[in-house]
Amino acid sequence: MSHIVRTTRLTKVFQGKEVVSDVNLSIQQGEIYGFLGPNGAGKTTVMKMLTNLVKPTGGEIEIFGEKLTPKSYGLLGRMGTIIEYPIFYDKLKARENLELHCEYMGYYNKNSIDDALELVNLKNIDHKPVKDFSLGMKQRLGIARAIITKPELLILDEPINGLDPVGIKEIRDLFKMLSKEYGMTLLISSHILGEMEQMADTIGVINHGRLIEEVPMERVRERNTEYIELVVSDSKKAAFLLSDQLNLTNFKVIDEHTLRVYDARAAQNEISKVLIMNDVMIDSIHKKNSSLEDYFISLLNGGGLSA
Numbered sequence: 001m002s003h004i005v006r007t008t009r010l011t012k013v014f015q016g017k018e019v020v021s022d023v024n025l026s027i028q029q030g031e032i033y034g035f036l037g038p039n040g041a042g043k044t045t046v047m048k049m050l051t052n053l054v055k056p057t058g059g060e061i062e063i064f065g066e067k068l069t070p071k072s073y074g075l076l077g078r079m080g081t082i083i084e085y086p087i088f089y090d091k092l093k094a095r096e097n098l099e100l101h102c103e104y105m106g107y108y109n110k111n112s113i114d115d116a117l118e119l120v121n122l123k124n125i126d127h128k129p130v131k132d133f134s135l136g137m138k139q140r141l142g143i144a145r146a147i148i149t150k151p152e153l154l155i156l157d158e159p160i161n162g163l164d165p166v167g168i169k170e171i172r173d174l175f176k177m178l179s180k181e182y183g184m185t186l187l188i189s190s191h192i193l194g195e196m197e198q199m200a201d202t203i204g205v206i207n208h209g210r211l212i213e214e215v216p217m218e219r220v221r222e223r224n225t226e227y228i229e230l231v232v233s234d235s236k237k238a239a240f241l242l243s244d245q246l247n248l249t250n251f252k253v254i255d256e257h258t259l260r261v262y263d264a265r266a267a268q269n270e271i272s273k274v275l276i277m278n279d280v281m282i283d284s285i286h287k288k289n290s291s292l293e294d295y296f297i298s299l300l301n302g303g304g305l306s307a
């Protein structure tokens with residue numbers, strides 16, 4: 001696989017403050033790259049630099065194997081983007097907005113507007129100006145506009161904002177289809193971690209302007225472990241009993257009431273029996289899966305696969 005986007009020590013300083021620091025991104029052809037980070041981490045600024053909306057203070061950007069410069073109009077023409085919120089001519093209808101966009105991009109294909117509207121599942125909109133659209137409808141129209149010219153690279157900043165759960169699933173399926181069937185490369189930022197877990201091939205995690213991890217989703221999944229979480233009256237006493245009576249060693253006391261048992265041999269009913277017989281009250285006992293959410297939090301706290 002070849003790189004579609006590569007940045008080298010990409011840096012941005014705003015008013016003396018470094019908001020993006022030495023970021024080395026590497027996005028492969030045809031993949032969905034989930035760009036994760038808390039608010040203010042620098043995701044939008046990176047995406048703006050990739051689309052020439054903001055000039056880097058330092059570092060380099062290579063897209064489709066070519067260096068991005070202020071004059072890279074050809075490269076920009078091969079991308080579809082939504083950065084921050086999609087902006088439209090509010091008084092015009094969806095179709096008119098898309099026609100204007102195609103004209104601007106010099107893209108003429110009779111069926112492309114209908115195809116794009118169908119792909120994002122926008123229906124019965126021909127009578128409405130865009131100002132009467134819901135946020136979710138505007139988001140769908142933004143995606144339609146980004147994909148209408150069949151770009152090779154899609155750069156989408158929080159594209160599922162404002163969508164309901166059914167809408168999120170539809171758009172997720174659309175993104176997967178664009179990547180698998182059309183071979184498009186997608187860079188998608190989000191703070192909805194569960195969403196990325198179901199969609200991304202690779203995740204990049206940014207915090208305080210630094211890319212702290214870039215890792216294939218496969219590796220995050222492999223690392224996911226099942227555990228039993230216990231909420232009890234006295235976690236220290238419970239911990240003693242687990243080791244003394246059940247010979248368990250792989251568990252962790254989280255706080256005075258909670259502990260997690262990672263030992264694969266542990267049976268919930270055995271644990272319950274021992275605790276109850278020794279006067280430890282059980283509030284709850286559940287099997288859980290550590291998720292991308294846990295991984296993300298551990299990364300922001302300084303952990304991670306490469307740590």
Ligand SMILES: Nc1ncnc2c1ncn2[C@@H]1O[C@H](COP(=O)(O)OP(=O)(O)OP(=O)(O)O)[C@@H](O)[C@H]1O
Nearest residue numbers: 014015019037038039040041042043044045046191
């Ligand atoms: N034009 C600007 N002038 C000054 N500071 C800016 C500018 N644009 C962004 N910043 C600052 O840069 C930092 C990174 O912002 P950015 O929007 O890139 O983060 P983000 O990860 O996209 O966050 P969010 O999810 O909240 O949009 C923030 O501290 C922000 O206040």
